[in-house]
Amino acid sequence: MKIAVVGLGYVGLPLSLQFARSCVDVLGLDVDAKKVELLNNGESYIKHIDASTVSELVESGKLSASTDFSRIREVEAVIICVPTPLNKNREPDLSFVINTGRAIAPHLATGALVVLESTTYPGTTDEDLRAVLEEGSGMKAGVDFHLAFSPEREDPANDQSKVKSIPKVVGGYTPKCLARAMALYSRAVDKLVPVSSCRVAEAAKLLENIFRSVNIALVNELKTVYGTMGIDIWEVIEAAKTKPFGFMPFYPGPGLGGHCIPIDPFYLTWKAREFGQHTRFIELAGEINTRMPEQVVHRVADVLNSRQRPIHGARILILGLAYKPNVDDERESPSYALMDLLTSRGANVEYYDPFVPIIKPTREHSHWSGKKSIEWNRNQIESFDLILIATNHKCVNYQELADWANCVVDTRNAMAGVRIAPGKLWKA
Numbered sequence: 001m002k003i004a005v006v007g008l009g010y011v012g013l014p015l016s017l018q019f020a021r022s023c024v025d026v027l028g029l030d031v032d033a034k035k036v037e038l039l040n041n042g043e044s045y046i047k048h049i050d051a052s053t054v055s056e057l058v059e060s061g062k063l064s065a066s067t068d069f070s071r072i073r074e075v076e077a078v079i080i081c082v083p084t085p086l087n088k089n090r091e092p093d094l095s096f097v098i099n100t101g102r103a104i105a106p107h108l109a110t111g112a113l114v115v116l117e118s119t120t121y122p123g124t125t126d127e128d129l130r131a132v133l134e135e136g137s138g139m140k141a142g143v144d145f146h147l148a149f150s151p152e153r154e155d156p157a158n159d160q161s162k163v164k165s166i167p168k169v170v171g172g173y174t175p176k177c178l179a180r181a182m183a184l185y186s187r188a189v190d191k192l193v194p195v196s197s198c199r200v201a202e203a204a205k206l207l208e209n210i211f212r213s214v215n216i217a218l219v220n221e222l223k224t225v226y227g228t229m230g231i232d233i234w235e236v237i238e239a240a241k242t243k244p245f246g247f248m249p250f251y252p253g254p255g256l257g258g259h260c261i262p263i264d265p266f267y268l269t270w271k272a273r274e275f276g277q278h279t280r281f282i283e284l285a286g287e288i289n290t291r292m293p294e295q296v297v298h299r300v301a302d303v304l305n306s307r308q309r310p311i312h313g314a315r316i317l318i319l320g321l322a323y324k325p326n327v328d329d330e331r332e333s334p335s336y337a338l339m340d341l342l343t344s345r346g347a348n349v350e351y352y353d354p355f356v357p358i359i360k361p362t363r364e365h366s367h368w369s370g371k372k373s374i375e376w377n378r379n380q381i382e383s384f385d386l387i388l389i390a391t392n393h394k395c396v397n398y399q400e401l402a403d404w405a406n407c408v409v410d411t412r413n414a415m416a417g418v419r420i421a422p423g424k425l426w427k428a
């Protein structure tokens with residue numbers, strides 16, 4: 001069997017590797033010629049994916065990559081893993097999905113299966129994507145080709161997160177489409193969860209992400225409330241999580257980051273309006289979570305003030321640019337909001353992140369592109385008035401930080417258990 005995976009990013013690459021490992025021939029397609037070239041050379045461009053796995057599968061001929069979308073005619077199934085961001089008005093930007101649909105439609109073989117994996121609102125697969133595929137191919141979904149949605153559940157840098165062992169929800173446009181999609185994924189994934197439609201599968205993925213967003217907002221709010229009472233939220237969560245049922249721990253932080261949790265819930269908000277519905281939980285969670293960087297900066301100002309320092313002119317180091325620990329992904333990272341807010345108040349801001357040695361050009365944070373991480377050494381760390389821990393990477397030596405820094409503000413409880421002189425450490 002030969003399939004194509006379109007979009008070779010954080011989702012598409014591990015999926016391609018898993019299919020290739022499962023004896024399926026995989027053609028990876030991407031508009032990014034650099035990624036295609038690296039892949040064909042057997043190299044990995046994602047930190048937590050081993051180059052040896054890529055090279056082994058490329059050398060065995062199971063995996064190859066191309067920018068030539070006409071090669072869709074070679075495959076029995078196409079899996080789409082392209083971005084689904086928000087536009088500048090914070091509305092769904094389906095252009096990547098639609099452009100992919102347009103690019104593959106003219107080359108789709110009769111009887112082929114198309115599966116969308118990108119997170120999106122209910123109706124994307126059977127309305128938006130179906131329309132472009134039918135128009136471009138002259139074929140009918142459910143009759144001449146098959147269509148399905150199966151959300152991806154990647155958790156980068158989580159060693160337990162394996163494409164093979166994580167149950168996969170699958171919804172088809174018709175029962176036949178579902179059967180085809182189940183047959184495809186059963187080659188590479190241990191447990192499949194069939195549902196009655198593409199829309200149910202799309203909605204299930206959004207529920208998973210909204211659940212996280214709302215619960216993170218809840219602990220962020222409780223952090224503030226308990227903080228004013230002199231109660232440490234981290235200790236509270238440790239205590240509460242000993243309950244063996246009916247509780248799941250979520251942790252506060254400096255704000256939401258990554259490609260999913262800050263974005264996906266608003267796909268539903270937008271679609272719900274079409275049905276005259278309001279998504280109040282989502283809006284409230286969004287409001288609380290997006291206020292967090294501002295709140296952290298107020299805390300930084302208070303800490304500096306207690307040391308007779310204004311923010312203006314202070315040297316502040318942001319520790320961690322990636323949006324979560326142990327990954328090199330800094331998309332939507334709250335560290336950018338912190339750097340912007342502190343700089344706008346006159347601080348001199350640097351960052352340290354061993355996984356992001358230099359900030360690549362991005363549309364959203366173009367003013368930071370080219371900035372480099374500082375080196376980790378005593379002289380550097382001592383030279384800052386304040387170190388703000390935004391991401392708790394495991395590889396950072398927090399004891400050295402405690403010994404070298406003048407003052408640490410910790411948004412992640414990264415300093416728990418570290419010996420530090422009294423008056424130097426603050427939580428935010």
Ligand SMILES: NC(=O)c1ccc[n+]([C@@H]2O[C@H](COP(=O)([O-])OP(=O)(O)OC[C@H]3O[C@@H](n4cnc5c(N)ncnc54)[C@H](O)[C@@H]3O)[C@@H](O)[C@H]2O)c1
Binds near residue numbers: 155156
């Ligand atoms: N990263 C995660 O952990 C994660 C988790 C759950 C869901 N998702 C969802 O999966 C989808 C993909 O996310 P990602 O993190 O892999 O994104 P990514 O940016 O890492 O990768 C997307 C890839 O698609 C390529 N691309 C863009 N437009 C294209 C086009 N028209 N044709 C072909 N390729 C194109 C890009 O060059 C890039 O290589 C999104 O909908 C996201 O919400 C991601």
